[in-house]
Amino acid sequence: MKKLLFLAAMSAFLFSSCCCNKKCKIKNDDEVINGYARVELTADLSRFSDTDRKMxxxxxxxxxxxxxIFWKEAFPGDREAFLNSIEDENLRKFAEINYGPWDRLDGNRAFMKIPGMNGLDDKPVGACFYPADMKMGEFEAWKDENKASHYTVIRRDENGALQAIWYHDFFKEEIEQAAALLDSAAALASDAGFAKYLRLRAQALRTDDYFESDLAWIDAKTSDIDFVIGPIEDYEDDLFGYKSAHESFLLVKDPEWSAKLAKFSAMLPMLQRELPVDPRYKSEMPGTDSDLNVYDVILYRGDCNAGGKTIAINLPNDERVHIQKGTRKLQLKNAMKAKFDKILIPISDIVMDPEQREMVDFNCFFENVTFHEVAHGLGVKNTINGKGTVRAALKEAYSALEEAKADIMGLYMVEQLYAKGEMSGSDVDKNYITFFAGIFRSVRFGAASAHGNANMLCFNFMKAHDAFTRTEDGLYKVNLPQMKEATKALMAEILRYQAEGDYDGLRKWMAEGTVIGEELQADLNRIADANIAKDIYFVQGKEVLGL
Ligand SMILES: [Zn+2]
Incomplete structure (x- = not known):
């Protein structure tokens, strides 16, 4: 109920802040809807041929x-009737963003009742993949070889017994249409590998066997146009985490950045050799098992469009494919830019020193997050003292440290590439300042996640090394020489914990190093009070793209 009032107050505010009635469909009016900033998903498609555009x-x-299909997986009623029942335009938009009446960025709490579905306050834990009245014990006791498949829904038959139904049967109408469209697109594809993938993907949708099409997708990486479609991630099924939800991304490659990354990945062995750390901590060959490219996304549909938006894709999920061909990582540059503009810039305006605020820069942000990904492949995967893999030795503390490693080593690599003249067009000082401003974004909702903890480790380490100063008004200024030294020291420290598999030492460091101090908390409170967007939503589709 509190939520509902807040939302009502919020939309009243949104309306009153604008000039007018609903007729002027104004930017201001729907710029931020309950924490989501509006972003138009466009791209310059002029370099593509008419055939490509038709495809x-x-x-x-x-x-x-x-x-x-995703609406049916997420929401246990009729989509149209539900949305049409909501009079307030912003509330309806918010329900669309959440694919139902539950706030995905607030623990799926209900923000309104569903008309005609009395008493259904909470989001079904297993979404709509299972019968609403099914208990976990019943499912566990049930013997069926397809019940835990990623690609079946569970329903009751006429006698009330559980049955597993394949997606291609349960969503037959939509799946047949989608597969036919993929075949039509394949006939127009100029890239042979991409055409093969589309044909195999059509077949996969019809049979729910995705393996061959996943392999073909890895081989289709040369295509300038890319497309992800099908049941992909299992997060919507919070009951067992078995069922994959349907989604789709349409993407176009950023040729310039993709070429740069190909060049840098060839430099990885050298960068690893030159790390300023104990030689034993860099004795492995850097991993090159995944392929990294840069794209603009021009369409998010289904699961990936619900709630918070992803800014990178790492697929496929099938481990049999990882073993045969690895994975592909897609950096979604325009989505990153949108989050940078709508979230990081407003945060910088609140906490950064005015002079350095000007140096918070998107290209640097993009370089930092991209080299974060590259840096995951550097360092060591195995301890040097017989404690097994780093992951096994550091247990639950592993993820946060690995994220901190990728952040810090990524930053260091950018500095090295600038020093070697391999990067141009910017100023590496801006990379450090942009990285620092980004810490506030990552910890603004607390340090609970691996990324949040990683950022707090960096922040507190930097603080202890005088890498920044804070004025009484809570404005931060990076001290560049100290920050650069601290980066190197932190990198050496992290690699030591990893290579030595020093779990006890790391536990101790993390207990102290992830604490959000009083001053920082006050600054985070100022950010919270400023009502800065938590995420983004897209205005998108064929018309927006001019297709
Ligand atoms: Zn990472």
Whole structure:
């Protein structure tokens, strides 16, 4: 109920802050809806041929079918009737963003009642993949070889017994249409590998056997146009984490950045050799098992469009594919830019020194997050003293430290590439300042996640090394020489914990190093009070793209 009032107050505020009635569909009016900033998902598609654009239009239509299926997976009623019952335009938009009446960024708490579904306050834990009245024990006792498949829904038959139904049967109408659209798109594809992938993917949707199409997707990386479609991630099923939800991304490659990354990945062995750390901590060959490229996303449909938006893709999820061909990592540059503009810049305006605020820069942000990914492949995967893999030795503390490693080593690599003249167009000081400003974004909701903890480790380490100063008004200024020294020291420290598998030492460091101090908390409170967007939502589709 509190939530509902807040939302009502919020939309009243949104309306009153604008000039007018609903007729002027104004930017201000729907700029931020309950924490989501509006972003138009456009891209310059002029470099593509008419045939390519026609193919993209087919792919958009196939993606819309994933949207339709995902609504059925997420919401246990009729989508149209539900949305039409909501009079307030912003509330309706918010329900669309959440694919139902539950706030995905607030623990799925209900923000309104569903008309005609009395008493259903909480989001079903297993979404709509299981019968609403099914108990865990019943499922566990049930013997069925397909019950835990990623690609079946569970329903009751006429006698009330559980049955597993394949997606391609349960969503037959949508799946057949989507597969036919993929075949039509494949006939227009100029890249042979991509055409093969689309054909195999159509077949996969019809059979729910995705393996061959996943392999083909890895091989299709040369295509300038890319498309992810199907049941992909299991997060929507909070009951068992078995069922994959349908989604789709349509993407176009950033040729310039992709070429740069190909060049840098060839430099990884050298960068590893030159790390200023104990030689035993860098004795492994850096991993090159995943392929990193840069894209602009031009369509998010289904699961990936619900609630918070992802800014990177690492697929496929099938471990059999990892063993045969590795994975592909796609950095989603325009989505990162949108979050940078709508979230990081407003945060910087609140906490950064005015002079350094000007140096918080998107290109640097993008370099930092991209080299974060590259840096995951550097350092060591195994301890040097017989304690097994780093992951096994450091247990639950592993993830946060690995994220901190990737942040800090990524930053260091950018500095090295600037020093070697391999990067140009900017100023590495801006990379450090942009990185520092980003810490506030990562810990603004507390340090609970691996990324949040990683950022707090960095923040407190930097503080102890005088890498920044804070004025009485809570404005931060990076002291660049100290920050650069601290970066190197922190990198050496992290690699030591990893290579030595020093679990007890790390536990102790993390207990102290992830604490959010009083001053920082006060600054985070100022950020919270400023009502800065928590995430983004997209205005998107064929029309927006001009297809
Ligand atoms: Zn990472």
């Amino acid at each position: 993209m239009a087919y792919l958009c239509d196939a993606a819309e079918l994933m949207e339709k």
